[in-house]
Amino acid sequence: MDPLAGLRRAAGERAAAGLRRTLRPRTPDDDGLLDLASNDYLGLARDPRLIEAAVAAAREWGTGSTGSRLVTGSTRLHEALETALAELCGAERALVFSSGYLANLGAVAALGRGGLVVSDAGNHASIVDACRLARGRVVVAPRGDLEAMEKALAGRTEERALLVTDAVFSVDGDLADVAALAELARRYEALLVVDEAHALGVVGEHGRGAVHSIGLFRESHIVRTITLSKSLGSQGGAVLGAPEVIETLIDTGRSFIFDTGLAPACVGAALAAVDILHSQPELPVRTRARASELAAVVRELGLETREPAGAVVPVVLGAPETALAAAATCAEHGVRVGCFRPPSVPEGRSCLRLTARANLSSDDLAVIRHALTAVAEVKVRA
Structure with missing residues (x-):
C-alpha cells in the first residue's frame, strides 16, 4: 500500500475545487507590487525606529530568548513590554506570548477548561482551535446572534463559562457588539474574551482597541488578546486582563508554559511601536x-x-x-x-x-x- 496515496487524492480534490494553496516568497521590494494584502496597518514594519529598536535589543540580549518564559525566556525587556501594553490598553496586567495565535490558545483553553465555551461562528481559526483544546462543551453561535449566545449561557450546568469573540472580524472587517456581549457575560457570570488582533492600533483613540473605545477597559470580567504582528509591525502576542487571569495563564496556560519566549528583537520593535502610537x-x-x-x-x-x-x-x-x-x-x-x-x-x-x-x-x-x-x-x- 502507498501511505501517500490518500494525500495525493485529497490534494487533487482541493485543486479541482480551487482550494490549493501555494507559498509565494516576496523579494525585499515586494516584487514591485503595492501592498494591499499585509496586516501592516500603520506601515511600521519597515519603520527605521522599529528596525533600530530590534537591532539594539538583539545586541543587548542576543538573537533568541533561550528558553521558555518560566525558565530563561523572560527578560527585563519582556517585562517592560508587558507594562507598556497594559498602560496603552488600560489593562491591569499583560502577558506576552510568542504569537497572537498562541495567546488565543492559552487564554481560551486555560480559562475555559472543562466549562462551557460560547464562540461566535465568525471567530478566527486560533479561537476555533482553542475551543477544542479547552476540553469542555463548545457552543458555536451564528455570527453575532446574541439570542443564541444567551440561550447557551442561560442553560449551562458547568461552573465555568466563557464567551469568545473577535473585536474586528478578520475577513469581513466589521465590529462585534462588544458592549452587548460584555453585558451578556456579566449577567451570566461568564468571562468575555475579546480578540483585538485587528482592532489594536486601528480602533479608538491612539488605537487602544475596541474594548477601550467603549470605556469597558476596567471591567474585570473582560479578557483581551492582542497580536504584535499587525499594527505594531513586529511579532508576538499578549493577553490583557485582571491579575487573576494572568496568574492563571502563568500557572496553567500550556502555550505559555511550554513555548520559547518571544525573541528580544521582536520585543524591542513592539516597544518602539507602542511609543509611536502614543506620539502619533x-x-x-x-x-x-x-x-x-x-x-x-x-x-x-x-x-x-x-x-x-x-x-x-x-x-x-x-x-x-x-x-x-x-x-x-x-x-x-x-x-x-x-x-x-x-x-x-x-x-x-x-x-x-x-x-x-x-x-x-x-x-x-x-x-x-x-x-x-x-x-x-x-x-x-x-
Missing part, C-alpha cells in the same frame, strides 16, 4: 480613513463589501476560481491583495481582502482603483 495618534485615524476610501471605491464599481470598522475591506466575489482570477488581475495591475477561500470563509463567499495602511498615498489609491476596475470586469465575465 493620527496614524489610526489615517488608517481608518484610507479603509473607508477603499470601501467607497469598491462600492462605486458595483462590487460587494462592508463599511469597515478598522483596516480590513473585503471584496466578495463568490466562487474560489473567481477570487483567484481577481487576485491575479490585481497583481497584473501592480497590486498585491489577499485571496480568501473556504474554509477561511463560508462556501459562496470567496473574496479579496484589502487592507488599508496609514501610509497609502493618493497616487496609491489611483493605482488601486485601476486594479479594482479590472476586477469588476472579471466579476462581470464570471
